[in-house]
Amino acid sequence: MKKILVSGCLYGWHVRYDDGDIPCLDKRFLKWKEEGRLIPVCPEVFGGLTIPRPDSQRVGSKVIACTGVDVTKEYELGAIEAVRLAKENDVVVCIMKQDSPSCGSKYIYDGTFTDTKIEGQGRAVQLLRESGFVVLDENDLDKIEKLIEEN
Template sequence: MMCPELLGGFHTPREPAEIIKGTGIDVINGNARVIERSGKDVTDIYIDGAYKALNIAKEIKATVIVLKESSPSCGSEHIYNGAFSGVKIAGEGVTAALLRKHGFTVMSESQFVAKMY
């Protein structure tokens, strides 16, 4: 198991962050940012963690990657809407988007459990 946010340099606990004006692929393409509730831009940390996770996935030849839903890194179906209001929207986080872009199968923990049973 790994956490892209920790790989990028965050510690736990950490301040909540959300993708502003887009989804994970927009962050990767430079069209959206990841911002902490306090207003600090942490986009580069999320991108760095995503690329480190991608490199690990390639190295271990992962076939399926299970990610934590709703996270600005790992959301594979839903992320928070960027208003820090608790509202979720359809979309994926930075790491999920990067992994999919590189051909990996990505799913949430609930999707994984559903496939197992």
């Protein structure tokens, strides 16, 4: 059975910076979850950050919390763990939460904490892609379904 790496908040874990979750309730996603295909990961938590935690955004190659604290190290550790899990589970695709400084695959916040999004990718997504993994988001389930069928 082909495995899928997925952001923990989409999986249903309460791991977001605000202690929330945003579970994906699409019937295909829920079927994959029931089948045991989904491998959840939260790069921020796996990198050592707490729940809740200050909102953070990418600023160039760094990740900075809204408090001004540099949390790049934790984001890097979490990205490395995401890649390790993807390799260990031989995942065919990754479904990562859009807009996140770890998991955004198309857009991220611009680092000004003004709710402004820019084209970009989170650190975990960047490292996953550099390691050869296909990374899509929760809005790409049609593409993901085809990838699973093809592999």
